[in-house]
Amino acid sequence: MKLFYSPNACSLGIHILLREIGQPFELVKTDLHQGAQHTPEFLAVNPKAKVPVLQRDDGGILTEFPAIAFYLARTNPQMHLLPTDLEGEVRALERLDYMVATIHMRGFTRLLRPSLFSTTPGDEDKVRQVGRDIVLQGFANLAPLLGDNPYIMGDFSVVDCALFYLEFWARTRTDITVPEHLDAHLNRMLTRPAVQQALAAEGLA
Ligand SMILES: N[C@@H](CCC(=O)N[C@@H](CS)C(=O)NCC(=O)O)C(=O)O
Incomplete structure (x- = not known):
């Protein structure tokens, strides 16, 4: 998995979550202050020009904090990261x-x-x-x-x-x-x- 993040952006929350889960992942710095979210390379990944972006091992791209957090919780049930009721x-x-x-x-x-x-x-x-x-x-x-x-x-x-x-x-x-x-x-x-x-x-x- 890859996390596209910018230092001290909201992607920090997903970054923490990935480290809590402890599975291997790659960090891809997308510095918002440098305008990296507007480069053609990043827009090809997320046309919404925002972080966080999670690129899954199957290549699927997930955006929006709550959706990414929900996905990570549900794919790692052993971590009990969301209530199940x-x-x-x-x-x-x-x-x-x-x-x-x-x-x-x-x-x-x-x-x-x-x-x-x-x-x-x-x-x-x-x-x-x-x-x-x-x-x-x-x-x-x-x-x-x-x-x-x-x-x-x-x-x-x-x-x-x-x-x-x-x-x-x-x-x-x-x-x-x-x-x-x-x-x-x-x-x-x-x-x-x-x-x-x-x-x-x-x-x-
Ligand atoms: N609703 C989005 C918010 C994402 C968002 O707004 N991220 C900010 C960083 S905290 C961003 O990438 N902004 C792009 C910019 O500043 O150009 C989510 O839930 O992920």
């Missing part, structure tokens, strides 16, 4: 979607890349503030779901890998302080060898 599974998907589609895409993207959303010159601060509010509300909504549990679904799961990259962005790319329980989750995740290895491999340790 309907209620647990649907709650995991609900949380994953909220993290990626709302907190990341609607919140962090505005906060970190306001120019993508600004329609009038000079309104970037306004866009940034809207993004910040979405992120803050998102973390406020997630904190009670985590509560005193060590992980967001109780046991460690793919959902923690999505939560981790959001918390890690808050800590390393913004001045946002996440709620106490989420901060403890971030610190707990940082003690996991797979997380440490992924951060080191991406030059983030």
Whole structure:
């Protein structure tokens, strides 16, 4: 398998997941800051010009964080990375979607890349503030779901890998302080060898 990633992009969550699973995989750096997502070589792999991309051993290309995470969990059932009962599974998907589609895409993207959303010159601060509010509300909504549990679904799961990259962005790319329980989750995740290895491999340790 190959993971196309960019350092400290959301692909970090999938990178961690692959290291948790422990099967061999190849990392292909696609540096977004260098525009590598727009090269003909990368667009041939993913015309959506985004990471993460997982190229499977059968050559199949998978995109979109929740889909990749679901695939990796279901193809490695021995790792227990997703609940198997309907209620647990649907709650995991609900949380994953909220993290990626709302907190990341609607919140962090505005906060970190306001120019993508600004329609009038000079309104970037306004866009940034809207993004910040979405992120803050998102973390406020997630904190009670985590509560005193060590992980967001109780046991460690793919959902923690999505939560981790959001918390890690808050800590390393913004001045946002996440709620106490989420901060403890971030610190707990940082003690996991797979997380440490992924951060080191991406030059983030
Ligand atoms: N909804 C996508 C989000 C993927 C995404 O937006 N990735 C960002 C990096 S965090 C990206 O590749 N952006 C391309 C760019 O910045 O040009 C997913 O779930 O995978």
